[in-house]
Amino acid sequence: MSTLTVQGVSVSIQQQKILESISFQLEPGSITALVGHNGAGKSTIMKTILGLQEKKEGVIKLKDTFQKEDFVRFKQQLAYIPEEPFLLSELTVMQHFQLYGESYQMDKGKLYQKIAHYLNELEIADKQNEYPESLSKGMRQKVQTICAMLPDVPLLLIDEPFMGLDIYASDFLQQVMKEKVQNGTAILLTSHQLERMKDLADQYIMLQQGKVVGSGYMQDFEILKRRFE
Template sequence: MNDLDVLSVDNCDVYIRDHHILTDVSFRTLRGTITALVGHNGAGKSTLMKAIIGSQEKSAGRISVAGIDQDDQFSFYKPQFSYIPEEPLLMSELTVYQHFQLYQKSYNIPDDSFKQRVDQYTEAFELTDKLDEYPESLSKGMRQKAQTICALLPEVPLLLIDEPFMGLDVYAGAYLERLLADRKNDGTSILLTTHQLDKVRELADEFVMLKEGAVSSSGAVEQFHELDRRHT
């Protein structure tokens, strides 16, 4: 690992029951870059994301973020990233604002920074009047916006996003694109999955392509235009 590596995935295998889902997956993401994780449905993208966040057990391999090993130092590893899942994972007993407070406590966000970010993001995502609402009273799009804000509140080395624009309206999606560009410019490493190939070319600096659970190709996004016609 060099000083620019943020996420390091080395020789990772994942079995689910008797099925070999990921095979010898290795790649790096660099500080201040956006890496697109691409491939057909069933290629293993979501399983890889789950392995990185620690909700899916690996059968082999190592994963580290900012030099912190997932297996050896998980309590220090976990605060190094935040995650936006494809489907919102909100708790029914907490209001929108209480979800934000939970993230503040989990990532030790100072009060002043927390208030500024909550005000900024809730206004931009049009959630200001939903802070006291519970998830079941919100539309899926509103729940996705709340989940997105949760992940954006902490400043972390790595931001993981599974299908970032699913459920977001055009305006919210455009705002998220600007935020991702800002985070990248501030040095955050971003790994995202998306089926929107135009977004890969617009947003990403690098790509990693999975095919049948293995890395079939990777490199600068400029190389992706030719590859996507053959493989995706």
């Protein structure tokens, strides 16, 4: 069974068609790069899968759960790292992690073990009682990244995963992503860092003006890329 099925999804905003009949599948234990120029529709696909953007037509299914039929169960099976960190000003760093743990009904022992590990590896253990407004953008991105990495879910969506992260944090995130894939998670990500994407992703989906214009194995991406340059 595919982890994610997107079938015939179209999105229009103020009468303008943003996505047109998008279809693809993600298999368990795979990393798929969503590539294309600015405005191609990459972030819109992410937001549509998340339910933040309403679709005009089409079907989105996560394992055996249809987005439209059981949205709560659908959302509990995915995690998301946005391009810009979105943190709640009234919660401390630790309270964000605790909120995620409760939202995904995580075992508390496992939750705090993961929190301690990620805080240590990303060198922000001294920030756990801070509020977002006192953190730099890079620190906020680390917090947002940890939040998404805490639950073990079938699907992980990542929009520009390395934005705002230092080299060490980027390398650590890449390592964690590979570990999650080994445990069966499917990852869909966008990034302008194509060299890192080529080392990381198994497959690609190429968008142009809201349409899928190509897909395949990542090693074949350079051939297709040259056709559209």
